[in-house]
Amino acid sequence: MFKKFMGMFSNDLAIDLGTANTLVLVKGEGIVINEPSIVTVQYDHAGKERILAVGHAAKEMAGKTPAHIKAIRPMRDGVIADFHVTEMMIRHFIEKAHKRKRFFSPRVMICVPYGITQVERKAVKESALNAGARAVYLIEEPMAAAIGADLSVKEPRGNLVVDIGGGTTEIGVISMGGLVLCKSIRVAGDKIDQVIMDYIKKNYNLLIGERVAEDLKIRIGTAVPLETELTAVVYGRDQVEGTLVSIEVTSEHMRSAMADTIAEIVDALKAVLEETPPELAGDIVENGIVLTGGGALIRGLDKYLSDIIKLPVFVAEDPLFAVTRGTGKALEQLDSLQHVAYEN
Numbered sequence: 286m287f288k289k290f291m292g293m294f295s296n297d298l299a300i301d302l303g304t305a306n307t308l309v310l311v312k313g314e315g316i317v318i319n320e321p322s323i324v325t326v327q328y329d330h331a332g333k334e335r336i337l338a339v340g341h342a343a344k345e346m347a348g349k350t351p352a353h354i355k356a357i358r359p360m361r362d363g364v365i366a367d368f369h370v371t372e373m374m375i376r377h378f379i380e381k382a383h384k385r386k387r388f389f390s391p392r393v394m395i396c397v398p399y400g401i402t403q404v405e406r407k408a409v410k411e412s413a414l415n416a417g418a419r420a421v422y423l424i425e426e427p428m429a430a431a432i433g434a435d436l437s438v439k440e441p442r443g444n445l446v447v448d449i450g451g452g453t454t455e456i457g458v459i460s461m462g463g464l465v466l467c468k469s470i471r472v473a474g475d476k477i478d479q480v481i482m483d484y485i486k487k488n489y490n491l492l493i494g495e496r497v498a499e500d501l502k503i504r505i506g507t508a509v510p511l512e513t514e515l516t517a518v519v520y521g522r523d524q525v526e527g528t529l530v531s532i533e534v535t536s537e538h539m540r541s542a543m544a545d546t547i548a549e550i551v552d553a554l555k556a557v558l559e560e561t562p563p564e565l566a567g568d569i570v571e572n573g574i575v576l577t578g579g580g581a582l583i584r585g586l587d588k589y590l591s592d593i594i595k596l597p598v599f600v601a602e603d604p605l606f607a608v609t610r611g612t613g614k615a616l617e618q619l620d621s622l623q624h625v626a627y628e629n
């Protein structure tokens with residue numbers, strides 16, 4: 286009875302716990318938090334850790350911290366690399382969402398990377414409960430991505446969604462409210478940043494940081510040749526001389542740098558298509574494939590994939606928000622969802 290009473294005042298929350306970005310949506314209000322999944326912690330002489338900053342503020346510090354301060358991405362590569370810090374981060378974001386408006390113990394739907402272990406699931410749930418949630422539900426990322434991309438997930442029809450995030454690319458075939466098939470590879474935005482760093486180092490002897498590489502990817506990265514190639518100037522440290530220098534890089538360079546990594550995504554996609562049962566494959570040929578996640582924004586990626594796999598490829602509306610939207614929709618349908626795509 287008391288719980289029911291509290292429920293009347295609570296604004297339920299949907300959380301997209303991404304390896305690169307965490308987003309929080311408040312039911313009836315929309316997305317209220319969209320911040321990098323980064324925490325900076327400080328260590329005292331006893332080695333005890335204390336949170337310095339979370340999200341945007343922590344990303345600002347990344348790569349610029351002294352020895353006793355560490356910028357941590359606790360969910361790197363689609364697994365929870367650091368439970369304690371992940372828990373602190375979840376709590377921080379829930380409390381931040383709370384502060385915008387007084388909530389009485391909301392219900393929380395959290396989207397987690399596909400294939401995380403039972404231990405990791407339990408840790409995620411407990412951190413939300415500790416932060417004051419009344420009930421916690423988990424939904425897997427490909428399912429949330431498909432719902433967010435407005436695919437008809439409940440129908441007995443095959444839908445294929447490719448979510449290219451920071452840490453992982455998840456390729457899921459969905460029918461009748463469930464994942465029929467899913468492949469998750471640890472090749473996504475972060476890996477692309479890494480290969481860009483390696484490329485610049487190998488070809489120009491120039492050392493650049495992760496953030497600079499990401500910036501290059503977003504500003505001039507492309508999967509296909511462009512009519513007018515783009516250029517950008519980067520600053521870095523010359524590996525041999527040790528001096529600070531600047532060079533100009535082009536979108537063609539980016540395309541060569543990114544080629545092998547994009548090919549890995551193509552291979553995974555081909556493998557999933559090969560394993561898809563023929564009945565569902567027919568639907569996918571008809572409907573095409575939908576891309577979500579930040580990686581869907583790589584220039585020309587839809588065209589590039591479509592040329593190779595010979596199927597229509599679409600980019601979801603606002604692909605960076607698709608998973609959050611889907612998690613929010615799943616939360617709204619919590620009471621009505623027949624085929625339960627989440628667990629509690």
Ligand SMILES: Nc1ncnc2c1ncn2[C@@H]1O[C@H](COP(=O)(O)OP(=O)(O)OP(=O)(O)O)[C@@H](O)[C@H]1O
Pocket residue numbers: 302303304305306307363398426448449450451452453454473474475499502503506577578579580582583584604605
């Ligand atoms: N315009 C863009 N072009 C290319 N990549 C982009 C663009 N915008 C964002 N990204 C990349 O998208 C990635 C983040 O995407 P997203 O927020 O979907 O990941 P995530 O949900 O946190 O990660 P995951 O789903 O793996 O847990 C980052 O690697 C970022 O660099």
Ligand SMILES: [Mg+2]
Pocket residue numbers: 302303304426448450451578608
């Ligand atoms: Mg994601």
